[in-house]
Amino acid sequence: MAPAPTLPxxxxxxxxxxxxxxxxxPPQRSQKQMTKAERRELQESQRAAKAAAxxxxxxxxxxxxxxxxxxxxxxxxxxxxxxxxxEATPKVPLTPGAKGRDTKGAPxxxxxxxxxxxxxxxxxHFGLPKPVSVAKGDIHPTILRLALQFSNFKITGxxxxxxxxxxxxxxxxxxYVTPPNNTLSRHLMTHLNPQxxxxxxxxxxxxxxxxxxxxxxxxxxxxxxxxxxxDAKNALCQKIDNYIRDRIIIADQVIEETAAKKIKDGDVILxxxxxxxxxxxxxxxxxxxxxxxxxxxxxxxxxxGKRLLSVLSSAGIQCTYILLPALGSVISEVSLVLVGAxxxxxxxxxxxxxGTALVAMMAxxxxxxxxxxxxxxxxxxxxxxxxxTKNELAPTADSFSSFPLVKSRDALLTQNQINLEILNPLYxxxxxxxxxxxxxxxxxxxxxxxxxxxxxxGRLL
Amino acid sequence: MSRAIQGPSxxxxxxxxxxxxxxxxxxxxxSRDAALETVLVLRQVVSRAKFSNxxxxxxxxxxxxxxxxxxxxxxxxxxxxxxxxxxxIREEYNTASKGTAASSSKTTYTISNFVLQGQPRKxxxxxxxxxxxxxxxxxxxDPDSFSRALKPVLMEAxxxxxxxxxxxxxxxxxxxxxxxHSDEIIxxxxxxxTVESFLxxxxxxxxxxxxxxxxGPSYKGHEMAKSLSSAGISTFLVPDSSIYAIMSRVNxxxxxxxxxxxxxxxxxxxxxxxxxxxxxxxxxxxVVCAGQFKFTPLWNLYHDFGALDFADxxxxxxxxxxxxxxxxxxxxxxYDYVGPELVDVFITNDGDHPPSSVYxxxxxxxxxxxxxx
Numbered sequence: 150m151a152p153a154p155t156l157p158x159x160x161x162x163x164x165x166x167x168x169x170x171x172x173x174x175p176p177q178r179s180q181k182q183m184t185k186a187e188r189r190e191l192q193e194s195q196r197a198a199k200a201a202a203x204x205x206x207x208x209x210x211x212x213x214x215x216x217x218x219x220x221x222x223x224x225x226x227x228x229x230x231x232x233x234x235x236e237a238t239p240k241v242p243l244t245p246g247a248k249g250r251d252t253k254g255a256p257x258x259x260x261x262x263x264x265x266x267x268x269x270x271x272x273x274h275f276g277l278p279k280p281v282s283v284a285k286g287d288i289h290p291t292i293l294r295l296a297l298q299f300s301n302f303k304i305t306g307x308x309x310x311x312x313x314x315x316x317x318x319x320x321x322x323x324x325y326v327t328p329p330n331n332t333l334s335r336h337l338m339t340h341l342n343p344q345x346x347x348x349x350x351x352x353x354x355x356x357x358x359x360x361x362x363x364x365x366x367x368x369x370x371x372x373x374x375x376x377x378x379x380d381a382k383n384a385l386c387q388k389i390d391n392y393i394r395d396r397i398i399i400a401d402q403v404i405e406e407t408a409a410k411k412i413k414d415g416d417v418i419l420x421x422x423x424x425x426x427x428x429x430x431x432x433x434x435x436x437x438x439x440x441x442x443x444x445x446x447x448x449x450x451x452x453x454g455k456r457l458l459s460v461l462s463s464a465g466i467q468c469t470y471i472l473l474p475a476l477g478s479v480i481s482e483v484s485l486v487l488v489g490a491x492x493x494x495x496x497x498x499x500x501x502x503x504g505t506a507l508v509a510m511m512a513x514x515x516x517x518x519x520x521x522x523x524x525x526x527x528x529x530x531x532x533x534x535x536x537x538t539k540n541e542l543a544p545t546a547d548s549f550s551s552f553p554l555v556k557s558r559d560a561l562l563t564q565n566q567i568n569l570e571i572l573n574p575l576y577x578x579x580x581x582x583x584x585x586x587x588x589x590x591x592x593x594x595x596x597x598x599x600x601x602x603x604x605x606x607g608r609l610l
Numbered sequence: 611m612s613r614a615i616q617g618p619s620x621x622x623x624x625x626x627x628x629x630x631x632x633x634x635x636x637x638x639x640x641s642r643d644a645a646l647e648t649v650l651v652l653r654q655v656v657s658r659a660k661f662s663n664x665x666x667x668x669x670x671x672x673x674x675x676x677x678x679x680x681x682x683x684x685x686x687x688x689x690x691x692x693x694x695x696x697x698x699i700r701e702e703y704n705t706a707s708k709g710t711a712a713s714s715s716k717t718t719y720t721i722s723n724f725v726l727q728g729q730p731r732k733x734x735x736x737x738x739x740x741x742x743x744x745x746x747x748x749x750x751x752d753p754d755s756f757s758r759a760l761k762p763v764l765m766e767a768x769x770x771x772x773x774x775x776x777x778x779x780x781x782x783x784x785x786x787x788x789x790x791h792s793d794e795i796i797x798x799x800x801x802x803x804t805v806e807s808f809l810x811x812x813x814x815x816x817x818x819x820x821x822x823x824x825x826g827p828s829y830k831g832h833e834m835a836k837s838l839s840s841a842g843i844s845t846f847l848v849p850d851s852s853i854y855a856i857m858s859r860v861n862x863x864x865x866x867x868x869x870x871x872x873x874x875x876x877x878x879x880x881x882x883x884x885x886x887x888x889x890x891x892x893x894x895x896x897v898v899c900a901g902q903f904k905f906t907p908l909w910n911l912y913h914d915f916g917a918l919d920f921a922d923x924x925x926x927x928x929x930x931x932x933x934x935x936x937x938x939x940x941x942x943x944x945y946d947y948v949g950p951e952l953v954d955v956f957i958t959n960d961g962d963h964p965p966s967s968v969y970x971x972x973x974x975x976x977x978x979x980x981x982x983x
Contacts, residue, residue: 272846448851449826455931462937469939470927472826473850474881478943504851507884510891536855569839571847577855 272572274537289324291317292344296351302543305453307491307527308401308425311357312393314348318365319386326378333381334372353541356492356500356529364392396526400590401429404522408487408588409434411520416441416484419517421473421508423453424489426522428460431487435466442466444483448473448504450543450573473504476511486512490523490587496532497581497596499523503574506536509583518585525589528602536577543573619658625651626674633682641687641868642803645775645903648678648691653768656699662756664703667764671696675983684919686869686877686906689983691771693976694903698767700977706763774959778901779804781959783811789897789957794818794861797853797889800879801830801837802866804899808957809864810841821846821860823853825881827925827942850881854888863889867900867956871908872972874950874965876900880943886952899957907972907981910947919944 288296295317298304304313318341325340327333345362348354354362368388372381408430412418418441420427431443443466447454454470462468471479486508490501499505499521509519533539581596588594591605629638629651638644655674661667675692682688774781782804790796790812798805798820809820820843824831831847839845848856863885867876876898889896923940950965963971 449824449849450851455927455934458927458938459934462934467939468937469941471941472926474826474879474884474946475941475943477880477883477946479941502851503849503855506854507851507888510854510887511884514887535858536852537859540855566836566839568842568844569835569847570845572852573849574852574855577852 272537288344288347289317289321291320292347296348299348300351302451305451306423306425307355307357308397308524310355311361311526312397314358315361315365315389315393318344319389322382322385322389325382332374333378334370334374337369338366357527360526360529361392361396365389397524400524400526401426403590404524404588405429405433407593408520408522409437409439411485411518411588412439412441413484414440417444417482418442419444419446419480419483419486419508419512420457421446421454421486421488421505422448422451422502423457424487424522426489426524427487428457430522431461431466432464435464442468444469444471444479446471446473446476446504446508451502451575453502473507476508480511480515480517483512483515483517486517486519488519488521490521490527491576492527492529493521493523493587493599493602494528494533495530495600497584497587497599498533499579499581499584499587499596500529500533500539500576501579503536503577506577506579506583509579513583513585519583521579521584521587523587523589525591525602525606528599530600530603533578536574540577541575543575619655619660622651622655622658625654626677630677630681633678633685633688636682638682638685640803641685641904642775642778642901644682644685645687645691646772648688649695649768649772649775651678652692652695653765653772656695656764656768657761660754660757662754664700664760667699667757668696671699672980672983679983686908687903690903690906690976691775692983693907693980694771695768696980697975697977698771699764702763702767703760706760775901775903778903778959779807782899782901782957783808785957785962786812787815790816790818790862792816792818795821795859797821797823797856797860797863797885798834799823799831799865799881799885800825800828801834802879802899804901805864805866806834806837808899809838809843813841813843819844819846821848821856823848823850823881823885825879826850828879828921828944830879850884853881853885857888857892857894860889860892860894862895862897864897864899867898867904868945869906869908870898870900870904870956870968871906871910872969873909874953874968875910876948876953877945878948880946883946883948883952886948890952895954896952897955897957898953902958902960902971902975905958905968905972905975907976 295304295313298313299310304310321341321344322337325337327336345354348358365385365388368385372385376384404426412430412434416439418431420431420443434441443461445454445458445461445468447458447470458468458470469479488499488501488505488508490499490505492500494500499509501521512519581599584596586593586595587599589602591602594602629647632638632647633644638647652671652674655670656667659667659670661670671692675689675696678692679689786808790809794816796809796818798809799822812818820838822831822835822838822845824847826849835845835847865878865882865885867878870876878898886896921942921944923942926942927934927938927940929935950968953965956963956965956968960971
């Protein structure tokens, strides 16, 4: 599958960049004779022409040359806005009135009326999914492959991504050779950083990956300087294995046992999309011989519930499958809601696949318990208040062949509509009021005590 | 002696049968279209009916209505239209035979009158004829005199109903710009033509943004988004899963209805319950745009399983999934029941009404005898 549609590449704004641009064609009049505004207009038109030419060719080369500018240069007096890809990662908000808006793959709307641009800017801070580029420095082939798998959504899910990342790093570490006059504990980190940035460029980092990488960096910095290189590398790989085993695999087992106790015979369990932990819980409860049925609720854009559905039904669990809008009709039959999470926050809010908040809200309205199954390594000590602060947009509909066959693909080609934009947020935030309890490997915790998880673990996360 | 009650005449029988089979095969799609076809059929029935007193006519129409409702009980507008026509016919008859409108007794207004009045003021159907028509019922010499005298008046009344149906979108959208202010962000679901015309009308004088939820598995939201954006409204198309996520930035939820029930609740396209509940949680107003022909004298006693109708499950999990299809139950309800506590206002072609006054509107537009056809 091709990665996200390519974006026209623009060098950063400002007269300095244009003057140093090697292939700018000579202006009609000498630059000194034109006013500053006219010069800037000319630069922008030249840039647009160049971008149009470049958009046809391979797009990957251009991206890496533009380092993200944290402070965008002030726009000239011309109100004309050109579509620009957001160079900053989703976490750096675009200042309003600065670099125009995201294009999401549509051709740059240079002459878009200011009214239009303003309304479509509402969600501009979400940022665009960027195409995977050939980055600076040499990226290990394992990391390259992993980044491609991330950007094509072949590996999804907080746990899966974290495990895949750590295993890839193990390979990188084993093949790493400390350059002379350097110590492993200091140089390995600088070696890993471009690999990490490449992965982030493919898809924004998950909280699990972030926590795991932070732990890895801590371990690297703690490596004994006197240790021979191979021993140090082996020790690091061992630490990585221990992390995966303790924080993920064994944690999942404990969660599975604890949550399975909540399932009684005759229960109807509702789950949303696909969580690896919830899958383990349900299969574990099935093996213990409990009789229950499962309702799998699914939604676009990912339609991950189908995978869970096939696993559960092959195990012999009686399943019902519905799409999210149909939730209102079945919620009165449900006895327990089990969902997974991408991360949990200090105030008890759960950041999970988009749609989880709706499921939790409806369940709470009908007095059905909502249980979140989540390992402690997913804890993030930030506090998020709504789904906008941090989110990720999936590539637009055409990249996803997740529509049922009854709908013609042409009906979905909305790229050419001027006033229409497609947004596919992948995550949303469930407030702590909709959650009954969070099952972790250190216990079953009510949402307002989530901030005590680091204390419960006895160490800093 | 009055003649035996006759059914509709042969010619109109055919048109009734055609509509019945169309309804049964779901070839008539959309509440307004169903209502329009029903009115046309009723007009034909009335114009060809032979009756010598009002009860015969009412019986004819009721039998036709019963057949139509039984053909497609889920399409409530059919029954509503029949009731509306009956109401108008009775009004016209009362005006013609008694000379004054049925209940405009302007006596002195005392508390006892108020309490004893019972029936709320009926919707005043302007009397078509100023002078009293001399109606001779059951005239043995000239059995057709009654129908001859009354028919022109009845046809005009039915034409009124037809006109109201045809101008429903315009009338609902009349005050659209008063309900939407500039730079609002509006959430809508599915493809309701009433909401579409409402928003397009408002777009003439206001600039706002619309977020359309896809509404699986019919994905009608796509057509709505395309239609709105081509009318110049800046539109976002989002999947249903993000309704809660974006609700904190939405200023109003505007949805359409399939049928509005007597308690103020409504049946709407599946997904409406999710949007309405999420809006309540965020204290966002919920506005429902619907024509008056959707008001149904029904109470939803079994609302827990609100799904009124089910659609084809293959659009949820199709046969391309292979072996899964055998082992898994698939549910595809087409409608949601949204309770009256989740709706803030109904914007109809007859004005804006809160859900708590829907029962009174129904009492005014339909006659009590007609609740059961």
